Amino acid sequence: MKSIVALAGGVGGARMSDGLAEVLPPGKLTVIVNTGDDFEHLGLNICPDLDTVCYTLAGLANSQLGWGREGDTWEALSTIGKLGGPSWFRLGDRDIGWHLERSRRLRRGQPLSRIMRDFCDIFEIASSVIPMSDDPLPTWVDTDQGELAFQEYFVKRQCHPRVKGFRFEGVERAKPAPGVLESIHTSEFVVICPSNPWVSIDPILSIPGVRQAVREKVVIAVSPIIGGKTVKGPAAKMYAELGIQPSALAVAHHYDDILTGFVIDREDENQASAVSDLGIEPYVCNTWMKTRRDRQELAKQLIEFGSKLVIQ
Amino acid sequence: MKSIVALAGGVGGARMSDGLAEVLPPGKLTVIVNTGDDFEHLGLNICPDLDTVCYTLAGLANSQLGWGREGDTWEALSTIGKLGGPSWFRLGDRDIGWHLERSRRLRRGQPLSRIMRDFCDIFEIASSVIPMSDDPLPTWVDTDQGELAFQEYFVKRQCHPRVKGFRFEGVERAKPAPGVLESIHTSEFVVICPSNPWVSIDPILSIPGVRQAVREKVVIAVSPIIGGKTVKGPAAKMYAELGIQPSALAVAHHYDDILTGFVIDREDENQASAVSDLGIEPYVCNTWMKTRRDRQELAKQLIEFGSKLVIQ
Numbered sequence: 001m002k003s004i005v006a007l008a009g010g011v012g013g014a015r016m017s018d019g020l021a022e023v024l025p026p027g028k029l030t031v032i033v034n035t036g037d038d039f040e041h042l043g044l045n046i047c048p049d050l051d052t053v054c055y056t057l058a059g060l061a062n063s064q065l066g067w068g069r070e071g072d073t074w075e076a077l078s079t080i081g082k083l084g085g086p087s088w089f090r091l092g093d094r095d096i097g098w099h100l101e102r103s104r105r106l107r108r109g110q111p112l113s114r115i116m117r118d119f120c121d122i123f124e125i126a127s128s129v130i131p132m133s134d135d136p137l138p139t140w141v142d143t144d145q146g147e148l149a150f151q152e153y154f155v156k157r158q159c160h161p162r163v164k165g166f167r168f169e170g171v172e173r174a175k176p177a178p179g180v181l182e183s184i185h186t187s188e189f190v191v192i193c194p195s196n197p198w199v200s201i202d203p204i205l206s207i208p209g210v211r212q213a214v215r216e217k218v219v220i221a222v223s224p225i226i227g228g229k230t231v232k233g234p235a236a237k238m239y240a241e242l243g244i245q246p247s248a249l250a251v252a253h254h255y256d257d258i259l260t261g262f263v264i265d266r267e268d269e270n271q272a273s274a275v276s277d278l279g280i281e282p283y284v285c286n287t288w289m290k291t292r293r294d295r296q297e298l299a300k301q302l303i304e305f306g307s308k309l310v311i312q
Numbered sequence: 313m314k315s316i317v318a319l320a321g322g323v324g325g326a327r328m329s330d331g332l333a334e335v336l337p338p339g340k341l342t343v344i345v346n347t348g349d350d351f352e353h354l355g356l357n358i359c360p361d362l363d364t365v366c367y368t369l370a371g372l373a374n375s376q377l378g379w380g381r382e383g384d385t386w387e388a389l390s391t392i393g394k395l396g397g398p399s400w401f402r403l404g405d406r407d408i409g410w411h412l413e414r415s416r417r418l419r420r421g422q423p424l425s426r427i428m429r430d431f432c433d434i435f436e437i438a439s440s441v442i443p444m445s446d447d448p449l450p451t452w453v454d455t456d457q458g459e460l461a462f463q464e465y466f467v468k469r470q471c472h473p474r475v476k477g478f479r480f481e482g483v484e485r486a487k488p489a490p491g492v493l494e495s496i497h498t499s500e501f502v503v504i505c506p507s508n509p510w511v512s513i514d515p516i517l518s519i520p521g522v523r524q525a526v527r528e529k530v531v532i533a534v535s536p537i538i539g540g541k542t543v544k545g546p547a548a549k550m551y552a553e554l555g556i557q558p559s560a561l562a563v564a565h566h567y568d569d570i571l572t573g574f575v576i577d578r579e580d581e582n583q584a585s586a587v588s589d590l591g592i593e594p595y596v597c598n599t600w601m602k603t604r605r606d607r608q609e610l611a612k613q614l615i616e617f618g619s620k621l622v623i624q
Contacts, residue, residue: 042412043355043419073387079409083434085416093405096412097391100354104397107355122395 001028002188004306007214009034009200010049011066011232012224012289013193014056016302017127019295020191021057023303026126030183031057034195035112035131036139036168036203037150041089042080044099045106048151049200050116050131051098058123066232068092088156113177128179132204135174139199140167150199159234163241166198171206184213189260189306192221194287196235197254211258218309220261220302222287223248227267231288249274256280260309263287263302281309313340314500316615319526321346321512322361323378323544324536324601325505326368329439331607332503333369335615338438342495343369346507347424347443348451348480348515349462353401354392356411357418360463361512362428362443363410370435378544380404400468425489440491444516447486451511452479462511471546475553478510483518496525501572501618504533506599508547509566523570530621532573532614534599535560539579543600561586568592573621575599575614593621 004024006017008031017031031053038047048067055061055069062070072092081087091099098119105115111134120129141153143161153161184190195201205211225248230236239246248264249271255262261281264271265288272282283305289295316336318329320343329343343365350359360379367373367381374382384404393399403411410431417427423446432441453465455473465473496502507513517523537560542548551558560576561583567574573593576583577600584594595617601607 042416044412073385073405075385075405076388076409076412079406080413083410083413083431085413093385093387093408094391096405096408097388098395100356100388100408101392101395101397104354119395 001025002186003028003030003183004189004191004303005183005187006031006191006193007195007201007204008032008049008053008193009195010037010052013049013195013200014052014061015289015295016191016193016222016298017053018056018292019289019297019299020302021127022292022296023299027128029127030179030187031127031129032132032180032183032204033129034200034203035133036137036199037154038136039138039149039151041151042086042091043103044091044096045103046089046091046099047102047112047131050129051095053129054116054120054123054125057120057125057127057129060123069094089151111177113179128183130179130183131177132180132210133174133207134177135170137171137174137203137207138169139203140169141199142167154234159237163234163238165242166202168203168206171203172208174207176207176210180207181209181213184210184217187217189218189220189310190214191302191306192219192255192259194222194224194231196224196230196233196238197251198235198238201255205258215258218260218306219255219258220263220283220306220309221251221255221259222263222298222302223251223265223268225251226265226288247271252278252280261305263298263305313337314498315340315342315495316501316503316618317495317499318343318503318505319507319513319516320344320361320365320505321507322349322364325361325507325512326364326373327601327607328503328505328534328611329365330368330604331601331609331611332614333439334604334608335611339440341439342491342499343439343441344444344492344495344516345441346512346515347445348449348511349466350448351450351461351463353463354398354403355415356403356408357415358401358403358411359414359424359443362441363407365441366428366432366435366437369432369437369439369441372435381406401463423489425491440495442491442495443489444492444522445486445519446489447482449483449486449515449519450481451515452481453511454479466546471549475546475550477554478514480515480518483515484520486519488519488522492519493521493525496522496529499529501530501532501622502526503614503618504531504567504571506534506536506543508536508542508545508550509563510547510550513567517570527570530572530618531567531570532575532595532618532621533563533567533571534575534610534614535563535577535580537563538577538600559583564590564592573617575610575617
């Protein structure tokens with residue numbers, strides 16, 4: 001069996017990837033992860049989406065918070081807070097160790113993709129986890145309060161500013177990381193995880209060569225919007241602020257040049273025929289991943305649906 | 313009463329400073345601390361002597377280890393170790409928080425002396441703790457295995473290489489930190505703590521202007537060598553490798569151009585007359601600071617001795 005490629009952002013991407021990894025034979029999943037929200041903080045190179053995916057696949061993620069490690073401690077951060085330093089971005093002690101070592105290797109000139117491959121090996125993650133690019137590609141959010149760096153918008157201002165657009169700085173010259181195009185080319189099909197289309201998936205698809213490679217494949221997306229809302233994160237809010245009614249159908253429109261199939265929640269069953277009208281095969285099931293069982297159940301149906309589309 | 317100035321390295325300097333701080337009225341002690349063994353590790357600016365002095369004066373030092381904080385945890389370092397990163401330099405989680413915030417402020421261009429003043433205020437340290445300089449002044453150790461950066465020699469190679477000399481890189485152009493010369497000028501007298509003469513005190517005295525300022529004052533040193541050995545650290549080994557019999561007297565010789573008085577341990581009482589022959593007033597007492605009471609007892613005698621020399 002060929003591998004399956006998943007394009008992923010943070011929590012939704014991590015949960016979907018985890019479900020797929022559990023259901024597929026070991027090593028048959030490649031996750032290509034957004035790095036547009038990577039940033040430097042306290043001198044540390046932080047890759048929120050990559051880390052959420054890795055921690056989740058390693059079974060170490062903090063499932064309540066949606067970021068960081070389960071059972072992590074907060075000694076370093078509380079010292080920083082006491083000293084009057086910035087403690088708005090919550091970093092646990094084990095998480096800081098992970099960041100310190102990655103930052104050390106990056107400063108030595110090692111590519112991010114190689115470092116993450118080593119980290120995944122050490123943490124016994126059977127799937128391949130690849131950053132979308134080894135080049136820094138920061139996402140900027142244009143808002144009514146000016147253009148903001150992503151984490152400034154996302155964490156510090158808690159997505160309050162009204163969004164007007166997005167910019168992926170340096171994307172014209174960016175190269176996909178080693179393995180990105182190869183894994184897409186040789187894949188059975190591509191899954192777009194229920195991640196934020198604007199700031200998690202679009203950055204991946206904007207890297208020269210990626211959209212084209214994806215377009216040659218059967219591609220199925222899982223809607224991150226259920227009943228007009230997102231499970232987590234600002235995707236629905238962003239659609240509304242950009243003048244688009246947030247819905248599963250809006251997501252199908254968003255990806256309509258590349259999608260073969262589109263998975264929507266039972267709650268949005270009434271949008272299936274409109275999806276179909278776009279020339280995209282709809283698939284209706286429960287998409288809300290509350291438990292690990294939900295992830296695996298969704299992954300099973302996804303694989304079945306994707307395999308059916310490949311044969312067609 | 314005027315203030316007393318102490319020149320200090322790590323553990324011996326920290327213990328002596330702590331004794332003085334306990335015995336003197338609050339705010340009447342200024343500690344000028346060696347920064348020659350400061351280094352960058354994991355992207356963190358680490359100041360071992362400054363931190364040992366601050367942690368000790370704040371009552372937070374790990375008394376067993378001689379570095380780091382009592383009761384600190386090791387989550388970040390164990391993660392770094394698991395990832396195959398460098399864990400030879402032991403950093404606790406709270407210690408890492410302290411380093412992250414200091415490094416962040418240094419990168420923003422703030423002088424080390426200002427940062428440490430703020431840290432001391434926050435940790436309610438009544439004494440002034442001043443780094444010898446805001447300029448980086450790395451100590452290099454010339455050895456039979458080549459010239460080594462200080463921490464490479466001290467921690468990684470555990471002082472095994474034979475010492476041939478020392479170099480304080482950039483010292484010709486270095487400026488004393490704000491407050492260094494002023495506090496010496498206005499002090500009652502200067503105490504040279506029982507720290508390593510070669511790599512803790514010489515770097516301070518080598519900064520243009522410092523030796524001259526010290527020389528105008530009554531200066532008393534406490535011998536770091538007792539019975540031909542050091543309580544901690546490689547000072548005795550260094551004297552021997554440089555062809556000098558390690559002894560309290562050798563330390564008196566080392567400082568003979570600046571000393572007014574010299575405090576030696578009862579064990580070295582027989583060297584008192586030779587110290588006297590150098591034109592330096594000897595003082596014999598117990599100098600081994602095993603307990604906090606020992607520190608305070610030594611500090612009391614030091615203040616009495618110094619005050620007597622000032623009146624003479």
